[in-house]
Amino acid sequence: MDNVLQGFMMAFGPEQILFCFVGVLLGTLVGTLPGIGAAACISIVLPMTFGLDGLTALIMLSGIFYGSQYGSSTAAILLNIPGTSTAAVTCLDGYPMAQQGRAGTALFVTTIASFIGGSIAIILLMGISPVLAKLALQFGSAEYFAVMVLGLVAALSMGAGSVAKGAAMTVLGLLLGTFGMDMTTGAMRYTFGFPEMTEGIGILVLTMGLFGVSELLENVSRRQVAAPAAHSYKLRTMLPSRAERRQMYGPCFRGTAIGSLIGALPGAGPTVAAFLAYSLEQKVSRTPERFGKGAIEGITAPEAANNAAVQSAFIPTLSLGIPGDAVMAILLAAMTLHGIIPGSQFMTSEPEFFWGLIASFWIGNLLLLALNLPLIGLWARITSIPHYYLSALIAILILLGVYSARSSLFDVALAILIGVAGWVLSRNRYPMAPLILGFVLGPLLEEHFRRVMLISRGDLTALWGSEVALVLLLTAVGLVVLTVWRHLRRDGPETAAAP
Amino acid sequence: MPQRPDRNALAELAVPLALMGGAGWAMWQAGTYGVGSLRMPGAGGYPFILSIGLFLAGAVLAFAPAGRLVRAVRTRGERPTANEAPVDPDARLGLQRAAALVAVLAGWIFLFESVGFVVASVLCSAVVCLIGGLRSPVRAALFACALTAFCYLLFVMALGLPL
Numbered sequence: 160m161d162n163v164l165q166g167f168m169m170a171f172g173p174e175q176i177l178f179c180f181v182g183v184l185l186g187t188l189v190g191t192l193p194g195i196g197a198a199a200c201i202s203i204v205l206p207m208t209f210g211l212d213g214l215t216a217l218i219m220l221s222g223i224f225y226g227s228q229y230g231s232s233t234a235a236i237l238l239n240i241p242g243t244s245t246a247a248v249t250c251l252d253g254y255p256m257a258q259q260g261r262a263g264t265a266l267f268v269t270t271i272a273s274f275i276g277g278s279i280a281i282i283l284l285m286g287i288s289p290v291l292a293k294l295a296l297q298f299g300s301a302e303y304f305a306v307m308v309l310g311l312v313a314a315l316s317m318g319a320g321s322v323a324k325g326a327a328m329t330v331l332g333l334l335l336g337t338f339g340m341d342m343t344t345g346a347m348r349y350t351f352g353f354p355e356m357t358e359g360i361g362i363l364v365l366t367m368g369l370f371g372v373s374e375l376l377e378n379v380s381r382r383q384v385a386a387p388a389a390h391s392y393k394l395r396t397m398l399p400s401r402a403e404r405r406q407m408y409g410p411c412f413r414g415t416a417i418g419s420l421i422g423a424l425p426g427a428g429p430t431v432a433a434f435l436a437y438s439l440e441q442k443v444s445r446t447p448e449r450f451g452k453g454a455i456e457g458i459t460a461p462e463a464a465n466n467a468a469v470q471s472a473f474i475p476t477l478s479l480g481i482p483g484d485a486v487m488a489i490l491l492a493a494m495t496l497h498g499i500i501p502g503s504q505f506m507t508s509e510p511e512f513f514w515g516l517i518a519s520f521w522i523g524n525l526l527l528l529a530l531n532l533p534l535i536g537l538w539a540r541i542t543s544i545p546h547y548y549l550s551a552l553i554a555i556l557i558l559l560g561v562y563s564a565r566s567s568l569f570d571v572a573l574a575i576l577i578g579v580a581g582w583v584l585s586r587n588r589y590p591m592a593p594l595i596l597g598f599v600l601g602p603l604l605e606e607h608f609r610r611v612m613l614i615s616r617g618d619l620t621a622l623w624g625s626e627v628a629l630v631l632l633l634t635a636v637g638l639v640v641l642t643v644w645r646h647l648r649r650d651g652p653e654t655a656a657a658p
Numbered sequence: 659m660p661q662r663p664d665r666n667a668l669a670e671l672a673v674p675l676a677l678m679g680g681a682g683w684a685m686w687q688a689g690t691y692g693v694g695s696l697r698m699p700g701a702g703g704y705p706f707i708l709s710i711g712l713f714l715a716g717a718v719l720a721f722a723p724a725g726r727l728v729r730a731v732r733t734r735g736e737r738p739t740a741n742e743a744p745v746d747p748d749a750r751l752g753l754q755r756a757a758a759l760v761a762v763l764a765g766w767i768f769l770f771e772s773v774g775f776v777v778a779s780v781l782c783s784a785v786v787c788l789i790g791g792l793r794s795p796v797r798a799a800l801f802a803c804a805l806t807a808f809c810y811l812l813f814v815m816a817l818g819l820p821l
Contacts, residue, residue, distance in 0.1 A: 210817050327677055327715035334684060334708045346691050346701035349684070372763070379759045379790055380752030547790030548801060551783040554759075555809055558766055558782070559775075563819040568767050575763050582756070587673045605704045617697030 166514020170522060175218055175515070178211065182219035183523045186226020187530060190246075191234055191538045195378075195553060197227035198486050198595075199370035203553070205363055205493055206560045213497035214512055218519040220493050224486055225277060225469045225520070228429065229527045232269040232462055233538045236262055245429040245465040248437045252450065252457030259453050263397035263535065268407060268455060269462040270531040276415045276463030277524045280470035283419050285517055287471075288506070292478040295503035300607040300614070301622055305631035307600050307607070310481050312635040313424060314596050316642035324589045332597025333604065335360055342602075343609060355569040362492035363564050364574045365598060369591050371557040372578020377585065379550055397535065399455065407459045410440050414460035418467030423475065428484040429468035436464035470520060477501050477513060481600070485592035488599040667730070670723035678716035685709035758789050775821040779806040 169175065189200040201220050208216035231246035236253035249269065256265040298306070315325045338349040339359025350356035399407065414436040421432035440460045441447045450457050472483045480502030482488040494501055499512065506513050531538070561574045581591060608622075615621030623629040687702075688709055694700025762785045769778035784795070784802035792798050813819045 206819070207812070207817055209819075321719075323715060323718045327674075327712060327719060330708055330711040330715055331677070334681075334705060334712060337705045337708070341691075341701040344692075344701045348691055348701060348705060349687060376756045376759060379786075380756040545790075545792070547787045547792040550790040551786040551801065552805060554763065554786045555779055555783050555805055558763065559779075559809055559813055559821065562770075563813055563817075563821065566820060568771060571767055572764070575760065575767075579760055584673065587670065589673065608704065609699050612696050612699055617695060619696065 162510035163514045165511040166516075167518040169214060169511055169515035170218065170518035175215055175519060176522060178215050178219040179222050179519050179523050180526055182222020183226035183229075183526050183530060186223040186228075187230035187527065187538065188541065189223065190227035190230025190232075191541050192544070192549065195374055195549070196370065197224050198366060198489055199374050199553075200227070201486065201489050201493070202363060202366035202370055203556045203560050205489075205496070206564045208493070208497075209564075213494070213499045214515050216497050217490070217494060217499070217516055218523075220490055221473075221516065221519070222523045224490065225466065225523060226527055228277075228466050228469050229270065229273050229531055230538065232273075232458070233266060233535075234542050236265045236269070236458075237539055237542055245433050245461075245468075247430070248433045248461045249458050251437070252452070252454050255451070255453035256455075256458070261453065262539075264399050264403070264455075265458055266535045266539075267397040267532065268399055268403075269458055270528065270535075272407070272411050272414065272459045272462040273466040273531075274524055274528050275411050276418055276465070276467035277470050277527075278521070279415045280419045280422065280467035281517065281520045281524070283423075284470055284474055284520075287423065288474050288478045288513075291474065292503050292506045295479050298503065298627070299625070300610040301625055301628040302631070304604065304607040304611060304622060305628040305635070306479060306481055307604050309631045309635045309638075310475070310483070311593070311596060311600060312638050314484070314593055316638045320588055320590060322642055322646055325593045328584070328589055328591070329593040329597040332594035332599075333601040335365070335594075336598045336601025337605065342606075353569065355567060360573065360577075360598075361564065361570065362489070362496075362599065364561060364570050365577060366489050366492075366595065367557050367561050368574040368577025369581040369595065371553065372575055373581035373585055373591075375550060375553050375557070376578065376582040378546060403455050406455050409443075410436075410456040410460035411463045413439060413443075414463030415467045417460075418464035419471045421464070422468030422471035422483070424483065428472060429465035432464040432468035433461035436460040473516075473520075477505060477516075479503065480505070480603075482596065485595040488595045492599060667723040667726040671720055671727065674716040674719035674723075678713050678720065681709045681713035681716060685713065755789050759786065762786060762789065776806055776810070779809060 170179075185200060185204065186197065189195050189197060201223050204220065204223065208219060211219070228245060232249045232253060235246040235249040236257050239250050239254040253265045253269070256262065311329055315322060315329060336359070338356060340346070340350075340357050341348055347357065417436045417439065418429065418432040421435060422429060437450075437457060437460060440456045441450050444450065444454075444456060446454075472487050476482045476487045476491055478501075480491065480500065482491045491501060499505075499509065557574070558571055561571045562568065564570065585591060611621050612618075615624075623632050685706060688706035689702060691702030691705070692700035693703045693706050762782055766778050766782040769781060780799075780802045782802075783805050784798040787798040787801055788795065792801075810821075814821055
């Protein structure tokens with residue numbers, strides 16, 4: 160209890176509140192602006208946090224992540240363009256509401272649903288994470304290896320699109336993670352003779368390239384965006400009617416339940432949660448024909464779900480040190496760069512850090528409520544900022560951000576090269592999230608695999624020697640079988656590999 | 659009725675072939691690091707297994723577009739050429755803009771080394787604005803100067819990072 164209080168006191172420091180505010184403000188901004196996601200923004204901002212202490216930096220970076228979920232619905236409702244992939248489902252009913260002159264109501268409802276979803280998930284995070292961390296204290300290398308394999312397989316099976324492409328990207332990420340000096344033998348692997356590659360590809364260089372440069376290339380090649388139609392954003396006009404309020408309660412709590420559950424699973428994430436919540440509402444509705452035409456339940460449930468999911472996604476990351484999706488992988492890397500190692504020991508060795516971060520989520524959600532409701536008109540206007548100004552801003556921040564991390568122009572060149580490759584892959588519908596997940600988990604996977612082999616003198620069965628490891632690996636195998644069967648049934652054998 | 663699939667199939671085939679090529683090279687390199695044994699895994703063992711996985715994934719992905727190309731050749735009795743497929747002018751313009759952006763980003767590296775952060779950043783951001791669709795060079799220059807000043811204040815003055 161003392162640790163909890165200490166953590167909360169740390170989070171309520173003036174510096175922490177200030178950077179929490181900056182984080183959620185930036186998050187709302189990037190969520191609102193189509194074309195730049197939370198992953199790119201966190202990567203760009205990461206070098207700027209090197210001067211901050213670990214907790215403050217993490218409070219700010221996490222704020223960007225969950226703040227972007229609040230902001231992402233704005234562009235979805237006003238422009239029919241989702242600010243992030245999680246808001247794609249909000250377009251379905253949010254945009255028709257805007258066309259009917261109910262944009263203010265839609266934005267108000269999504270903000271309230273986001274707040275409720277996020278707040279309830281934080282309570283779950285507070286309850287489940289310590290239990291899971293205590294359980295993970297019993298884990299050896301075989302169990303960690305099994306959890307990571309399950310996480311990678313789950314990310315593949317629940318991701319949208321081609322499984323084969325996801326698998327290729329996962330393996331590519333794992334392979335890129337081996338670049339640099341091998342920590343066990345000291346051998347140089349895939350360094351191409353460059354001394355700058357001794358430590359391998361930096362996570363910052365990879366994420367800036369894959370998310371920053373590649374999104375920049377996509378934005379410049381497409382030249383968007385339509386300006387939003389004029390709407391009234393006075394509080395009086397935004398409030399939902401009594402009947403609409405009554406329609407919100409059920410979807411809000413069902414969405415929260417789905418989001419909390421899905422977000423905590425490795426590999427799932429807020430996008431899956433939002434789509435599941437939407438389809439559940441359609442199924443339980445007595446008037447499913449209203450969906451897609453401006454149904455208030457169609458925006459309430461997904462918004463509650465995706466915000467609950469982003470909060471509960473912290474459960475596996477903080478308690479096991481295993482990220483569930485790409486953004487969590489970047490946050491995990493950010494923690495490592497700040498000298499914080501999340502995992503089973505994290506809560507016992509640095510309890511005030513853990514509880515301080517959790518407390519900051521409460522503060523962040525309250526700040527988001529205060530930021531979003533009165534300023535909805537401002538966020539709506541931001542969607543009409545010309546794209547060329549944003550492109551220039553992002554380009555310079557990427558270049559300076561990568562350079563300033565190690566004062567290395569080699570890193571900048573590498574980030575550009577990775578960005579071009581990432582853009583080509585994205586255009587061919589290869590997902591980037593499994594690549595990042597593989598890259599972050601790769602070195603850990605190798606380390607635990609080697610440790611098991613050394614201890615067991617090369618006995619492969621040691622990988623599933625314990626009951627926990629066996630159950631986790633069997634679940635992973637089951638997921639693989641289920642996914643392949645589902646794709647073969649849907650596409651037929653010949654097109655199973657096609658997008 | 660879809661357009662001739664030759665161009666799309668070629669583009670779809672290029673990525674898996676590149677992945678397979680890269681995996682083959684990585685496999686060969688891993689062999690030179692020493693694969694070791696299960697009892698004592700070498701530095702190349704783990705990357706070697708991953709390279710095999712990547713090669714196989716690439717082969718699976720190449721299967722469908724390669725099949726479509728073969729069918730196209732058989733039905734027409736001639737080798738498909740890229741010129742036969744319709745070219746979307748917007749897509750071509752988009753590619754040109756993306757290529758120009760890459761050149762600007764690469765140019766920033768050389769300018770940074772030779773003339774320093776300020777000139778490199780002003781030039782780069784102004785050109786990015788123009789590539790992005792801003793018509794007025796004066797506005798682009800003004801915005802670029804303001805942006806560079808902001809970055810200088812943020813990185814050098816506020817964060818104390820050396821540029």
